[in-house]
Amino acid sequence: SDLLNSAKIWEACRATSAASFFFDPIVVGRFGEEFVDGAMGANDPILEVWDQAQLAWGPEPLEGRVKCLISVGTGAPSLKPFKDDVLHIGETLVAIATETEQTAERFRRERSLLADTGRYYQFNVNRRLEDIGLEESKKVNEMAAATRRYIGS
Secondary structure (H helix, E strand, O other): OHHHHHOOHHHHHHHHOOOOOOOOOEEEOOOOEEEOOOHHHHOOOHHHHHHHHHHHHOOOOHHHOOOOEEEEOOOOOOOOOOOOOHHHHHHHHHHHHOOOHHHHHHHHHHOHHHHHOOOEEEEOOOOOOOOOOOOOHHHHHHHHHHHHHHHHO
């Protein structure tokens, strides 16, 4: 397709992070295809990426063709108690819907050959970022420190 042949890596990354409350949609390709937030359906789009790659590159199994696949997570969420009123039930359901760890683990299980042969990497700062929201850009020093600790571990 046109997007497969013309999209730049940064455009694909930006399209997957088009959180509509914080960022404008991104327009990619010569036909001006617009991408918006997919968080409620695919907060970790690794399964969708795999399916689309399989469609684009044909019926031959991808496991033998992929040299390197990198997934960058958004941080492991902290455990929060489930409160028993309507307002908090909604918040909890949103938290469940955006849980990325289960998706990453499912992909790792289903495509274990990639991880076992050093071709799949999932980077995810596990602690200290879960309470920093997208709107809190002024906490860049905290984010950088947590990321440095993660990379150094």
